[in-house]
Amino acid sequence: MAPERTRRRIPDATVSRLPVYLRLLGEQGDEGVDSISSERLAELAGVNAAKVRKDLSYLGSYGTRGVGYEVAYLVYQIRRELGLTHDWPVVIVGAGNLGQALAGYGGFGERGFPVAGIVDVDDNKVGTVMGGVRVRHIDDLPQIVQTKRVNIGVIATPGMAAQDAADRLVKAGVTSILNFAPVVLNVPHGIETRKVDLAVELQILSYHEQRRSGGVGGAVGSGPRSATA
Amino acid sequence: MAPERTRRRIPDATVSRLPVYLRLLGEQGDEGVDSISSERLAELAGVNAAKVRKDLSYLGSYGTRGVGYEVAYLVYQIRRELGLTHDWPVVIVGAGNLGQALAGYGGFGERGFPVAGIVDVDDNKVGTVMGGVRVRHIDDLPQIVQTKRVNIGVIATPGMAAQDAADRLVKAGVTSILNFAPVVLNVPHGIETRKVDLAVELQILSYHEQRRSGGVGGAVGSGPRSATA
């Protein structure tokens, strides 16, 4: 048997960049490019070439010195490493504004994350259809998770309801959660969570704007700089 | 005069946590808590107490040894540092699923980021109302940005349109951009951008799920090529 070596651990920072490389490589492939250098990929990704090479080196030595990387093969390897060789159905909890947008956003299904179901506590929302998926009651969660073999849950509820949503998802058997509610979730060990908080992102931008405008309490709306792309 | 010293630079990692502390402190304040220890705040934020103390130390020495931090004062200081002493109106480019959800999401305005306008290229969408804001044509962007003194733009367009949206925002005078499109934006130096990419988040979760379920499937080195991104 071939040396099935010990499980490589890919650094978090690298894992978060692999999806970006993957998308760019896909686009290049579609344009007929079949070989690419770390320098070019770095340019497309807006990072440094050494970083690209180090990142890709964690996958194995799939480049050719003096030449570059074969696009199709690299796409295959990254997809394999990210577990994208098959679909991962997701269930969305919360059928409000955001839940609707997520369900209606085609990008999910296209990229291998079909919406297996969307649930809400509100009986008035149950039965309505959004993004081609009928809203079901949150009590149906265990059944949806089991029959559709869902591992990933998305929380799109108001903050107040988020912890309950997480508890229900975990109980139903979900092991990864993407949380859009502005709440720190409490989950059992081994459950993977990621958080996307729009207000936090805006507040980070606000910090930089505030610095730019001459510090605390600075003047508003001073001269804009025109610039070109 | 008090030593208004050279501009403190707060580490990025800290800046990204301050909004979280701020929200938690606000909640504690609402519940009548007026003093809090780093340990308690750390527990609420799901981080280590030393990290909280180090983070807060970048704001200055606003705690009291043996006692803790006065909630109201800390809220004030964090808000000041993040530039949240006044509102930052934002303009949203793209009135599709996501743009609608963002405009309709009350959380923006509540947290100091009122939607000053939402624009789209599609004449069919112009004139419709979403989240209390009338959709205007993207050509009106410069006017909206100037009259409403907008510094922050939000891109909620499809990927194809995102770079053009960024160019227009920058030209109109916006200096910070929150980008929801799965695209690496090219912007002039000095323009701050942040990216939120749902597919990337899901793919990171997929990576962890894939490892959990016994890792990369089977033998290495069978090299089939799968297409698509």
Place this chain on the structure above:
DNA sequence: GATTGTGAAAGCGTTCACAGCC
């Protein structure tokens, strides 16, 4: 000649551990 793969150095961020202060 070109470009990868990678040790080594440099830079950041986190955590420890304890002096300093209430």
Place this chain on the structure above:
DNA sequence: GGCTGTGAACGCTTTCACAATC
């Protein structure tokens, strides 16, 4: 006694720089 503030240690990430390879 309790808790903050922080230097120092540690670990992770980025970048450099160059030998290895095509």
